[in-house]
Amino acid sequence: MSNRLTIVVVEEDRDRAISIMDALQAGGDFDVHVIGNVSALARRIAALSPDVVLIDAGNPTRDMLEELTLASGPLERPVAMFVGGAAGGLAREAIEAGLSAYVVDGLHPDRLKPVLDAAIARFQMSQQMRRELIETRRALEERKVIDRAKGVLMKARGIDEAAAYALLRKAAMDQGRRVAEVAEAIVTTAGLLT
Template sequence: MSDRITIVVVEEDRERAISIVDALRASGPYDVHVIGNASSLARRIGALAPDVVLIDIDNPTRDMLEELTLASGPLERPVAMFVSGAASGLAREAVEAGLSAYVVDGMQPDRLKPVLDAAIARFQMMRQMRRELAETRRALEERKVIDRAKGLLMKARGIEEEEAYALLRKAAMDQGRRVADVAEALVTASGLLS
């Protein structure tokens, strides 16, 4: 994130919105935008493209939680939701929906900065974990394709696994491609020929 963070605050009460904006501006170099009602929330948040979304709501329902999390894009940016009271089961659902923070007892101006910092840190950690998981899945899929290609070469040429891999690697170097790409092409061609 850049030095100057853009924050969208979803708050219906004008007086609370003003105190939240004042507290945020006093605690850091933030560009703060307030959305006073939840109608067309997804479009409005999308148009502002904030770095962080803070949602203050008295008593969210499951449907409202789902709508707000979809609209605010918790997988795209940190989203913190402040609620007035503990609704049974909603904290777990909020975390499962991808919210970076779910804070009970409402949005208190003096607690904004620490909650904001924690939400950003948690979001960055989760984004890194999602990235690593995607890379691991991709590597596993590539490994499976390479193993299938080696098996095809071993069967077709009557060679050992090491020789089959050496053939794949040499073909990849000769073609300026990755071993996984050459293996994928071999497996695809084999499927067409059988």
């Protein structure tokens, strides 16, 4: 995220919106935009391309939570939702939907900065975990392909596993490619020949 954060505040009450803007401006160097009408919310948020979205939802229903979640793009940016009360089990759904913060007891200007900081930190942690999960899945898939290629080489050449892997590594180095790429080519070729 850049040094100067762009924050979209979704707040229908004009006086509360002004109070929130004042609290944000006092808490840091932010470019703050207020959306006072939730119609076409997704389009309006996308047009502003904010770094963070703060939503004052009062007492949200499940439908409202789903709409606001989809509109604010919690997987793209930190989103904090402030609600008036416990809202009957919606906290779990909100977090599962990807919200970075779900704050009960409404949006209080004096709590904005700490909640904003926590939402950004949680979002960054979540993004890191997603990247690591994607990388782990990719590595696992590559490992499976390499194992299949070793099996093909072991059967075709009558060699052991270590020799098959050494052959894969040598081919990869000779061709300036990754071992997984060479393994994929071997598996694909073997599939065509059988």
